[in-house]
Each structure stands twice: as structure tokens, then as C-alpha cells.
Amino acid sequence: MKTTISQSPQFIEQTVTIGAWLANKRSSGKIAFLQLRDGTGFIQGVVVKNDVSEETFQLAKNMNQESSMYITGKIVEDNRSPFGYEMQVSNIELIHEANDYPITPKEHGTEFLMDHRHLWLRSKRQHAVMKIRNEIIRSTYQFFNDNGYVKIDPPILTGSSAEGTTELFHTKYFDEEAYLSQSGQLYMEAAAMAFGKVFSFGPTFRAEKSKTRRHLIEFWMIEPEMAFVDHNESLRYKNNTLVSLFKVYWKIVSLNCRYWREIQQNWKKLKHHSLEFLMTMP
Numbered sequence: 001m002k003t004t005i006s007q008s009p010q011f012i013e014q015t016v017t018i019g020a021w022l023a024n025k026r027s028s029g030k031i032a033f034l035q036l037r038d039g040t041g042f043i044q045g046v047v048v049k050n051d052v053s054e055e056t057f058q059l060a061k062n063m064n065q066e067s068s069m070y071i072t073g074k075i076v077e078d079n080r081s082p083f084g085y086e087m088q089v090s091n092i093e094l095i096h097e098a099n100d101y102p103i104t105p106k107e108h109g110t111e112f113l114m115d116h117r118h119l120w121l122r123s124k125r126q127h128a129v130m131k132i133r134n135e136i137i138r139s140t141y142q143f144f145n146d147n148g149y150v151k152i153d154p155p156i157l158t159g160s161s162a163e164g165t166t167e168l169f170h171t172k173y174f175d176e177e178a179y180l181s182q183s184g185q186l187y188m189e190a191a192a193m194a195f196g197k198v199f200s201f202g203p204t205f206r207a208e209k210s211k212t213r214r215h216l217i218e219f220w221m222i223e224p225e226m227a228f229v230d231h232n233e234s235l236r237y238k239n240n241t242l243v244s245l246f247k248v249y250w251k252i253v254s255l256n257c258r259y260w261r262e263i264q265q266n267w268k269k270l271k272h273h274s275l276e277f278l279m280t281m282p
Contacts, residue, residue: 154184
């Protein structure tokens with residue numbers, strides 16, 4: 001039975017095959033522990049010398065980090081694992097042996113990791129961040145769609161500043177001056193006159209040469225606009241949006257703690273009673 005790591009809990013005490021990469025490994029005498037990933041999650045594969053062929057055991061001990069394989073074994077529960085399950089390996093079919101993978105299990109500086117960002121995405125922390133980000137984006141679309149908004153995509157290249165600032169990335173649009181967009185607000189205001197309630201969710205650029213946490217050069221921004229709405233109604237819409245997204249975020253944390261354990265717990269900056277207050281707001 002071929003499956004994925006995320007679906008493997010459905011096959012407890014059954015033998016399955018998973019296509020995976022080797023994230024890390026360690027061995028102790030007659031046992032090898034393989035940390036496996038397949039894009040859907042992470043699981044440990046345990047290879048016991050007496051339970052597999054000599055070829056399979058030597059492969060498990062000597063395989064390089066990020067080698068790809070089809071790995072077969074029985075899924076069992078393990079309360080010590082962050083995932084809650086592990087695989088008792090019976091066979092390994094090597095697909096490709098990786099060599100000289102640059103991001104080894106030791107500590108690396110931020111500059112080095114950013115230079116290898118396409119590979120850094122394979123790590124548990126970055127994997128967790130992108131999983132959570134994906135769910136927040138999906139829930140944002142769902143919230144606005146469920147509340148009658150129309151998604152509008154403003155242009156990324158614009159002819160002028162939307163906020164009257166010179167901190168823009170300049171480029172040429174054939175023979176005309178152009179800039180990377182710093183906001184889709186003006187386009188949303190025009191679109192609201194056609195559809196009533198609209199929103200955009202896309203890339204935004206600010207040419208502010210700073211590396212502080214208070215400055216972002218590129219980010220994705222949510223920009224809703226509504227017609228025939230007074231100030232109090234606008235505040236209520238904003239409140240409902242934030243509460244909805246906080247609920248989704250909290251659900252991810254509580255139901256997918258195996259991801260949450262791999263990222264820094266920034267919730268310490270947000271008092272728990274404040275979160276509970278948001279959750280109970282109308």
C-alpha cells in the first residue's frame with residue numbers, strides 16, 4: 001500500500017510504502033534511526049538489523065542526507081514521537097543518492113540559510129511556517145468569499161505612488177516610467193464602486209533600505225474595500241476578519257502541534273487572556 005506520511009496514521013499495524021527523503025539519521029549498534037520527510041510531514045523510520053537484509057541495513061546506515069527512496073514498513077504508534085507514530089522499516093529502495101547537501105544538521109547563520117533558501121524550505125521550521133501560512137491564506141479567501149467579497153487583482157507595475165512617497169522600486173515599462181506597487185488600495189476603491197465589496201491579496205513592495213523587524217521590502221497584503229459602509233460598520237467588519245483568522249490560527253496550533261513545536265513560540269508576546277478575549281468577541 002503506497003501512502004504519504006500525513007496519511008500513515010490511517011494504517012496502524014499495516015505495512016505501507018512511502019516515497020521520502022532522508023532529512024537526518026543516526027545509528028546505535030544494530031539499530032538505525034532515519035528521519036524521513038515527504039512534503040506532507042516528518043516521521044521516524046526504525047531499521048533493526050535482525051529484521052532486514054544486510055544490504056538494507058547497510059544502506060540505512062550509510063545513506064547520505066537528502067537521498068530519495070521508497071521505504072516500506074509497518075506503521076506503529078509511538079507517544080515519544082512529536083508525530084505520534086513511527087515506521088518499523090522492512091525494506092528500502094534507493095531512488096537517488098544525494099551528495100554534498102550544504103545544510104547539514106549543525107547550526108547555520110541566517111545569511112547562509114538565506115543564500116540557500118530553496119533548500120532551507122526542507123527544514124522542519126520552514127516547513128512548519130509555510131504550512132501555517134498556506135492555511136491562513138486559504139482561510140482568508142474563504143472568509144471574504146463567504147461574506148460576499150469579490151477578489152480583484154490590482155497590477156504589480158504602476159505608473160505612480162499610491163501613498164505619495166518616493167520609497168518605491170523604479171523600473172522601465174518599455175519607454176515609460178514604472179514602479180513596483182506599494183498598495184492596491186486605489187484600484188480597490190475603484191472596484192468597490194462596481195462590486196460593492198472587494199478585496200485584494202497580493203505582493204506589495206516598499207523600497208525602505210532597512211533590516212529591522214519594523215520594515216518589510218516585500219510582503220503580501222490584504223486590502224478590502226466596501227461601499228455604503230459607515231465607520232462603525234467598517235470597524236465591525238475588521239473585527240470579524242481578525243477574529244476569524246485568529247480562530248483558524250489557534251486551530252492550527254492546537255490540532256497540528258507537531259508543526260507548532262518546530263517554530264519559535266511568539267505567542268509569548270500575546271497574552272493568553274487577550275487571545276481568549278478575541279475568540280469571544282461577537
